Amino acid sequence: MAEIVHLADRTPQVSAEDLLAGFHPSYRFGEVSFDTYIPDPSHPSQAEAVNRLREFAASISGRRGGSGGRSAGSGGGLFGFLKGGKSGGKAGKKGATSATGIYLDGGFGVGKTHLLASTWHAAPGPKAFGTFVEYTNLVGALSFRKTVDVLKEYTLVCIDEFELDDPGDTVLMSRLMRELADAGVKLVATSNTLPGSLGDGRFAAQDFKREIQVLAEQFDVVRVDGEDYRHRGLTAAPAPLEDDQLEAVRAERFPEAAVVSEDDFADLTANLTRVHPSRYRKLVEDVDVMVLHHVETISEQAMALRFVVLADRLYDKDVPVIASGVPFDQLFTEEMMGGGYQKKYFRTVSRMTALVREGQMGETGL
Template identity: 80%
Template sequence: MPEIVHLAERSPLVSPEELLSGFHPSYRFGEVSFDTYIPDPTHPSQAGAVERLQRFAASIQGRKSKESGGLFGFLKSNKKKASSEPTGLYLDGGFGVGKTHLLASLWHAVPGPKAFGTFVEYTNLVGALSFRQTVDVLKDYTLVCIDEFELDDPGDTVLMSRLMRELADAGVRLVATSNTLPGALGEGRFAAQDFKREIQVLADQFEVLRVDGEDFRHRGLVEAPSPLPDEQLEGVLGQNFPTAGVVAEDDFEALTANLSRVHPSRYRELVKDIDVLVLHNVHTITEQAMALRFVVFADRLYDKDVPVIASGVPFDQLFTEEMMASGYMKKYFRTVSRMTALVREGQLADHS
């Protein structure tokens, strides 16, 4: 029998040191590589992105070799004009085209010290350590990867732009991703233009890599399963996950209430030992603050690849129509996509 826990009753504490130690690809991307990324042949930009990132990784490895070659090598490697490589790369594309897979593959391919985290995780790190201490820690890193760069929060975007500028000035290579808004998927470099505008003085130091394609989470797969009747959740859990170690079982209302009390920087700790999540009575979230917290929570579930079994409304009704058309729409679309994938794993035992 699995151990049953309730996330609604947890209130984890996380030290700044623990936050920093978590800046690596999640379990889902813990062993990926450029070889495990399968480009869609109908979208050549995917294979092109792999080739470009491999060259970028090789340039970083070469620079590290020069830095270890004595004073002459160190001075030569620090002459910015001597390098043909840009300070950073930006992967521009829609949902589920594999940008995070590519970013994690790059992280695995280069020497450390290095950091990998989402935009939100970096802003949380600054909040925990202070801006200056964060710069002092990261300025000696070889590579800093920023997944899901947010373009809809002016304050945090200015903060991250300043952090990236100071790291770039220290010689750190930067690579970022974000999602094109769903309503602009046919409009070329919509998100790239926004990204370059927001990072201001760094814009001309970033090379944009377009990654086109369909959401792999729905490419050739069955439709997302409907929510289950509440009385069937336990049976599906036992059938699909007979050897599960730790199962979180929560009423959706109680879980979201606790998410409002726990800082988002602690959500990774909240779910760190969970094998399966069983949610009773999922309902549409109507408050924006709660919706944004659930976005972060869903990202942590997806990072850890936690299957979900749920009753209530389907996850494509998790947010209101107004939210799905708002300035935060890209976050909500990403959450719907990711939760759909986790429900497919939980209720169909489909790990495609």
């Protein structure tokens, strides 16, 4: 019998060590490679991106003291700094190569994270892989200087879902990327927005042109066009279930699930305001299936952005979702879907729809 847990009751604590241990591809992307990426022949930029990144990964040299398969959160590197030690290996020379980094630009669902994780797997270590918010959280946990000291010892830093939501992040990430590039660290990032347009529609980006330009200078842009693979060739998204159907569907679809989270949507979102987004991975780490009662349209921007992070963590872990209430294409208001964060919200709708399709229909994306 499954253990029923309530995420609304959880208040996970995450240490710096926990944060660092997570700097590797998630379960969903734990074994991907360039060979498992299936380019859409109608969009040649996908195959071109594979070739470009394959060459980029092959050009990366390992650092002394680093091992090929080590993630940023394993071995002596990052943890050595927490204990006051050196992380081994000297930083690369400034300006060692002309292409410090590659910036994958494209819409949601074209496989950018798959390509990013494939690059991580193909490159020698030590190396780090995390979302944009995880790097900003790392700075908060370690301090900016220690984060630089740690990451500059790595061969490769991969940054998924690169977006600038406020001026503080703009200044922070501009400094971080510049210092890592100067130390010879290779950078690969994914985003739905070209680097020169980061921050548009979110804050007065024109006041931070210098910082945004510094970020843009670190990367060569590689465009990845295409359709949302998560829904390519599948039936229409399932309608929400009636509330009294949820448990029966869960028991039928996932009889072997060990841990099932079951929450009223309002209770879950209320708890998200009490739990920092850096802890959401810990919040759902043991969950096999999510059951959500009475999903509602989110009308508050701060809550919407928190739910974006939760959706990413659920998608990373491939947690099927069974839900009642409004369908997930109505999760955000029309105003939000047309505003400055629309690309984040479209990604979340795409990912949550894929998880609901898996939970209620047994269908998965390609």
